[in-house]
Amino acid sequence: MEYRRFKGLDKDISVIGFGVWTVASDWWGVADEEKRRKLLIKAVDSGINFFDTADVYGDGYGEEILKKVFGPNLKNFVIATKVGYNFYDYKRDGHREHPQDFSEKYVRRALENSLKRLGLDCIDLYQIHNPKKNHITDELVELLERLKEEGKIRAYGGALGPDIGWVEEGKMLMEKGVLNIQIIYSILEQEPANTFFEIGKKFDARFIVRVPHASGLLDGTADANTVFDSRDHRSFRKSDWMKRAYSVVQKLKLTQKISGMTLGQIAIAFCLTEPSVTTVLPNFTDESQISEWVQVAGKKIGNREILEEIKKAYYEDLHPYITMRSS
Secondary structure (H helix, E strand, O other), X not given: OOEEOOOOOOOOEEOEOEEHHHHOOOOOOOOOHHHHHXXXXXXXXXXXXXXXOOOOHHHHHHHHHHHHHHHHHHHHOEEEEEEOEOOOOOOOOOOOOOOEXXXXXXXXXXXXHHHHHHOXXXXXXXXXXXXXXXXXXXXXXXXXXXXXXXXXXXXXXXXXXXXXXXXXXXXXXXXXXXXXXXXXXXXXXXXXXXXXXHHHHHHOOEEEEEOOOHHHOOOOOOOXXXXXXXXXXXXXXXXXXXXXXXXXXXXXXXXXXXOOOOHHHHHHHHHHOOOOEEEEEOOOOOHHHHHHHHHHOOOOOOOHHHHHHHHHHHHHHOHHHOOOEOO
16 A cells, blocks of 8 residues: 655555445445445455545444444544534435534534544544635634644545535635645546646645546446436436546547556546545445555556546546536
8 A cells, every 4th residue: 555645644644545425325335234344344454544534424424333343443544524514403405415514613513523423532634524615714724723732633624515616615725724625536527626736736735536436437337328326426417428428438448558457446546646646535335346446556647648648538528518616
């Protein structure tokens, strides 16, 4: 396993991380409890030491499961969680977002509950979850600094979403010193990530990448004709985008140009080629995926011509048809 660092956290982070979403929710992941446990154990046995969850995943279960599986050994890993969605006082309507609350009263309440569910005294990386522009204030950053001083958290960051966009939000976070940013990035979704990487150079920011396989198009589990169940979080993918994106995969023929790696491995290597990416969070739903994808740790796509082909295909064939979300 290769390890990198976050800003402000003196711990080594495995470049392949585990997004706990897939073992805490039935929106896109694993429902069987024993299979969930085995996936988490397999990840650790494979060298993964970074687990990214959120208090809202499974209404707290995304944190509880880590304590349930690892117990007191959880403190030996690097744990990131998130705050901002008030699922305590409001029920979710389908896939709609919960109301957000970044007030000091709510953040402190949520943090104490997260610590309890995880069985930890301190959280390694505490991320504000999908903040909008009006949430990103000096007061919120000052609160995060106080939580560090109080020993409740070691470092903080921001997770942008829930989907593609949020350029102004990412820029605001970095300008206010929030320099660990979670984003969507893949061969098929290069913006706004490339914009963030460029802005991040000024601040020496670090990035967590999620959805590196573009909802299955880059690991062989989906194609142009895939239709996701309405309960699956990926059902927001439009048919037109799936067809366009899959045509790019076929056009690039990456497994023919890059030897020794599967398409799923190439997708992760592409993300790790960016030096400011600390870790990548594939969606693990099977132990064989863990075995396959951890093998790409330490690898990058070194051929500049291939990287340029990937960039050209995205900007010509996909980017013009993407709408970036913003608040």
